[in-house]
Amino acid sequence: MSDPDFNLLIALDVLLDEGSVAGAARRLSLSxxxxxRTLSRLREATSDPLLVRAGRNMVLTPYAEEIRERTQRAVIEVRAVLRPSTTALNLATxxxxxxxxxxxxxVEAFGAQLIAAAAAAAPLVRLRFAAKPEKTSKHLxxxxxxxxxxxLGEMGPEIRIQALFHDRFVGVVRKGHPLEMxxxxxxxxYAACSHVVASRRGLTTGPVDEALAVLGLERRIASVVPSFPAALAVAxxxxxxxLVPASFLNNQRVMLNQSAQLQLSTYAPLYQFELPVKTQGITISQIWHPRAEADLAHxxxxxxxxNVCRPRG
Structure with a gap:
């Protein structure tokens, strides 16, 4: 019996990941x-249809679902075997x-520190920060x-995750605000005040509102902005x-303490306070695809x- 065409393995991985012929064609730069035709060859090799029509869409067969993770792991292993052997990483080059x-x-909280740390260790490395309008593993x-x-959002079982730090939300107003005085x-x-909310999706309610509702209270949302820096500037x-993450304000204070020139920063004249209702904390993580697991530079x-994000004791 002749060996199968191992080039089909990569096509199978992409096809099972996309769940569509059109999506797989785009990923592989094929018509x-x-x-x-590749799907036909895969069906012949596996003796399974792999993708079947369900209404206007295509869905994976039970067998395709069963081999999905195995196929992905196999592709990762093949790529690792064929990657040039590297016993050391030269950060200088x-x-x-x-x-x-x-x-x-x-980016506001940690971007400058990350860029400086990367430049000190690997001067030819460039860090590119991309916007994150939604939670998805597609880009990885x-x-x-x-x-x-x-x-963390819905990322899929194969995605690798490492917690960086735990955070919480705090309230912020201008100095001299009635809440302070x-x-x-x-x-x-707190509920009687007017509020500015940060939401990429334009949402006006969240855990704070749920906690207030238990007490029979409701806050008035006067404005919705797309980011925490924008919410802080408006407040x-x-x-x-x-309402902003505590880590964001803490890192701004570190920057203020490190440079007298930043004493005129718009982040200086603020009053920070703990929320008067209990909300669940949040965990900030770094998430990557398993294909990068063994890459020394990654x-x-x-x-x-x-190291940059880890809380200082």
Whole structure:
């Protein structure tokens, strides 16, 4: 019996990942007809239809679902075997662009430190920060980014995850705001204020509102902005109350302490307070695709991010 065409393995991996002939064709830079022929060969090799029509869409057969992760692991192993052997990583000569997909608040909080740390160790490395309008593993699976950073969403069982730090939300108002000047910040006083909310998707409610609702309270949302830095800027120039991650403010204070020139920063005249209701904490993680697991340069990048973001005791 002759060996199968191992080139089909990569096509099978992409096909099972995409769940469509058209999507697999785009990933592999093939025409739709060429991808259809490849699917026919895969069906013949596996004695299974792999993809079947369900209404207007295609779905994986039970066998295809069963071999999906095995196929992906096999492709990763093959690529690792065929990659040039590297016993050491020379950071001084490493010339590479790493793409990190994160929200604007993370870049504001950690971007400068990450860039400086990378430049000190590997001067030819470039860090590219990409916007993160939604939570998806698509960019990792297709090799468009090296790391996803943020709160874990639906990523799939194969995706690798490492917690960077735990965070919580705090309230922020301008200095001299009535919440600062008029005694204890109770749930009632907090809810009675007008608020600015940060949401990429334009949502107006969240865990804070759920906690207030238990007490029979509801806050008034006066404005919705796309990012935490924008919410902070609006709050500091108005009487609105903002909700931002504590890590964001903590890192801004580190920057203020490190440079006298930053004393004029717009982040200086603020009053931060703990929320008067309990909300669940959040975990910020770095997330990557298993294809990068053994890559020495990628390992260095992950350790760099961990070192910069790790809480200082």
């Amino acid at each position: 739709a007809s060429a991808m259809s 490493l010339e590479r662009t790493f793409t990190l997909r994160s929200n604007e608040g993370f 699976r297709e090799g468009m980014v090296d790391l996803e950073i943020g709160v 008029q005694g204890e910040i109770t749930p009632e006083r 500091l120039a108005s009487d609105l109350v903002a 390992r260095w990048l992950r350790q760099l991010v961990l």
